[in-house]
Amino acid sequence: MAFLTLDKFDxxxxxxxxxxxxxxxxxxxxxxxxxxxxxxxxTIKELINKKAKLVIIAHQGRYKxxxxxxxxxxxxxxxxxxxxxxxxxxDIIGQKAIEKIKSLKDGQAIxxxxxRSLKEENSKLSKEECYNSELVxxxxxxxxxxxxxxxxxxxxxxxxxxxxxxxxNIAGRVMEKELxxxxxxxxxxxxxxxxxxxxxxxxxxxxxxxxxxxxxVDRILTSGMFAILGLIKIYKKDLDFVKxxxxxxxxxxxxxxxxxxxxRFEFPIDLAIIQDNKRRELIIDPLTxxxxxxxxxxxxxxxxxxNKYSKIINNSKTIYIKGxxxxxxxNHLDIGTKYILNAITKSKAYSLAGGGHTSETILKYKKLKxxxxxxxxxxxxxxxxxxKKLPGVESLKNV
Numbered sequence: 533m534a535f536l537t538l539d540k541f542d543x544x545x546x547x548x549x550x551x552x553x554x555x556x557x558x559x560x561x562x563x564x565x566x567x568x569x570x571x572x573x574x575t576i577k578e579l580i581n582k583k584a585k586l587v588i589i590a591h592q593g594r595y596k597x598x599x600x601x602x603x604x605x606x607x608x609x610x611x612x613x614x615x616x617x618x619x620x621x622x623d624i625i626g627q628k629a630i631e632k633i634k635s636l637k638d639g640q641a642i643x644x645x646x647x648r649s650l651k652e653e654n655s656k657l658s659k660e661e662c663y664n665s666e667l668v669x670x671x672x673x674x675x676x677x678x679x680x681x682x683x684x685x686x687x688x689x690x691x692x693x694x695x696x697x698x699x700x701n702i703a704g705r706v707m708e709k710e711l712x713x714x715x716x717x718x719x720x721x722x723x724x725x726x727x728x729x730x731x732x733x734x735x736x737x738x739x740x741x742x743x744x745x746x747x748x749v750d751r752i753l754t755s756g757m758f759a760i761l762g763l764i765k766i767y768k769k770d771l772d773f774v775k776x777x778x779x780x781x782x783x784x785x786x787x788x789x790x791x792x793x794x795x796r797f798e799f800p801i802d803l804a805i806i807q808d809n810k811r812r813e814l815i816i817d818p819l820t821x822x823x824x825x826x827x828x829x830x831x832x833x834x835x836x837x838x839n840k841y842s843k844i845i846n847n848s849k850t851i852y853i854k855g856x857x858x859x860x861x862x863n864h865l866d867i868g869t870k871y872i873l874n875a876i877t878k879s880k881a882y883s884l885a886g887g888g889h890t891s892e893t894i895l896k897y898k899k900l901k902x903x904x905x906x907x908x909x910x911x912x913x914x915x916x917x918x919x920k921k922l923p924g925v926e927s928l929k930n931v
Contacts, residue, residue: 535711535928536702538575538679543584545638546676550579550704551692553682553908554590554606558599563592565609567891568684568908573613575681575704576641580616585636587675588618588643589692590682595648607643618643624650625670633674647692659689659923668695675699683710684909686924687916693924701927706908711925713905715882717748717917721849724748725881727841727872729755730855730889731829735911737785739918744793746919750848753798753841755833755857755868760824761786762799767818773825798844802834804858804865811864832858833868842875851876851883852917856893869893877902886913 552572557564579586592606593599607620617640623629624645632642647653652665662668668691672678678696680686681704685693703711715721726749728736733756743749754762761783764774774783790797803820804813805827813834814820824831833841845851853876857868876883877899885894886907894900907913916922 535708535925536700537708538578538582538702538705541677541700541702543579543582543677546584547633547636547674548579548584548586548677548679549671549675549696550576550586550588550679551682551685552576552588552590552704552706553684554603554610555592556606558593558601561601563601563605563609567895567906569606569609570613571706571709571908572681572704573610575679575706576610576618577614577616578705579679580614580639580641583638585633585638586641587633587636587671588641589624589647590643591648591653591685591692592646593648595654600648601646603643603646610643616641621645625667630670630674633671647690650691653690653692657689657691659694662689662691662693662695663697665691665695667691672696672698677702679704680924680928681706682924683707683907683922684912686922687912687920689923694927697927703928707925707928710907710909710913713884714907714913714916715850715884717743717919720748721882723750723848724850725751725753725844725848725852727753727755727845727851727853727857727876728758728855729853729857731757732855733757734782735914736854737789738920739914740789742918744789744796749796751798751844752796753844755800755837756855757782757829758786759800760829762790762797763816763821765790766799767816767821769818769821798841800833800837801840802836804832804834804867806830806862806864811867830859830862830865832865833872835867838868838871841872845872845875845881846879848879848881851879851881853883853885854887854890854914856889860893860896870897873897873899886910 554569592601604620607618610618619642679702802815858865860866860869883904887910
């Protein structure tokens with residue numbers, strides 16, 4: 533795919549509007565530094581060194597949620613990482629922000645207020661509505677270039693992502709890296725294995741449908757919620773659990789895929805739970821499913837499943853992992869995650885991972901450099917792999 537990069541422009545003395553995704557985990561109102569902040573700081577530092585008059589826009593949390601904060605803490609992290617002063621401005625489209633933008637000198641940088649303080653950034657808008665939004669009307673005339681470095685937000689048609697259509701739209705270094713490293717789903721090497729774990733699976737169904745329908749995936753190795761619902765279906769047990777936890781829709785979707793594409797799914801043959809502060813491994817049968825469900829889904833895949841999945845991984849040429857095989861944050865339930873990550877990094881396959889928890893886990897076990905590529909994106913990566921056109925990526929091609 534052809535798109536404009538930072539290499540093609542002279543930014544000296546030019547006003548540059550940069551959209552990044554520094555949305556971060558928050559604990560007790562404190563922002564935790566993560567890979568997103570670290571990676572985006574490299575694009576920021578490059579533009580400052582190229583003497584751009586740099587204005588950064590970003591978001592933190594969903595409006596009025598607990599992790600919705602201003603970006604002052606982020607500016608301090610970015611200042612430290614870039615070794616440049618990134619001044620936080622508690623305004624985005626008001627007179628204060630506009631005056632600061634106009635007064636910038638070459639090589640100076642400011643970070644504006646959380647974009648989600650604007651109602652239009654929290655709404656579903658058409659492309660035309662984004663072009664005519666207040667954010668775009670107020671800021672676009674002030675800038676020479678718009679740099680989109682936020683691949684992880686580019687599945688959203690929001691003013692701060694696609695609105696600046698009258699100035700060149702350029703890919704930042706993070707965006708460039710993501711687009712160059714995520715394999716083209718139509719030219720993927722086989723056998724292609726998708727490892728799906730974790731409790732959040734509703735965002736994976738479009739991807740699964742696309743991969744299976746177009747025969748792009750050879751094996752889907754299940755764990756977490758998908759595996760539990762699949763095992764309930766296989767053994768026709770514990771439908772009360774499905775109803776009690778309001779999982780009927782997910783259960784129906786899992787059942788549909790299993791019926792239509794049965795030969796491409798692999799399910800655990802054993803699972804591990806904690807009993808009396810010890811790891812207990814259970815061969816799956818109608819009775820043991822009950823025991824696992826009573827563990828509140830604090831579980832892991834067992835050794836037999838680890839061995840089974842590791843053999844499939846070893847014979848693959850492309851691997852994508854989303855989620856973790858077990859509750860890795862709980863002592864004794866991290867074995868499956870450790871072994872599976874080890875199997876992936878020892879294989880000769882192209883290995884791709886994405887999503888917050890997955891990336892954090894890979895970092896925790898010091899496997900980051902051993903993966904072929906670890907994306908900073910979650911939902912955007914899933915939609916991109918599913919063959920969807922991402923609004924923010926399409927904007928890079930249209931200007």
